[in-house]
Amino acid sequence: MLAALSQRKNGVAALPIYDRRGQTVGWLEEDTIRLLDGTIAAFLTGEAVFNISGVCVGFIHDHCFRDLHGDAVAFLAGAAGGLPFPLPERPPMPRPFAYAPTRPIGSRPPVRPKAPVWSVDWSFVTWETFLMGDY
Secondary structure, X not given: OOHHHOEEEOOEEEEEEEEOOOOEEEEEEOOEEEEOOOOEXXXXXXXXXXXXXXXXXXXXXXXXXXXXXXXXXXXXXXXXXXXXXXXXXXOOOOOOOOOOOOOOOOOOOOOOOOOXXXXXXXXXXXXXXXXXXXX
């Protein structure tokens, strides 16, 4: 599948995440989303993306990260969905991931909103804003 496109760190595949310009903006390591410097920024639970505060900030569907309105924010190699995807740049080597991911601890599990209808548009939301959930 995408294993051939991934970088390996500590025996775990890290898939590059690309923005709408095809620039590498982060890494997907199993169910953990990391920034370029290796910092944990979000987690996947099924198709839902939760930031480190436990807020659902969007979804991943057909290798495409989508905001809460269904518009594309970023993608993995092999993304589908009718969007004009740019040619991805060659990703940098990921920095060492120094610590194992831990999910946020809260009094109750995160609430996942219902997924929207996926659009064929790019979102006005940047990758950084998407991860913060401030849109």
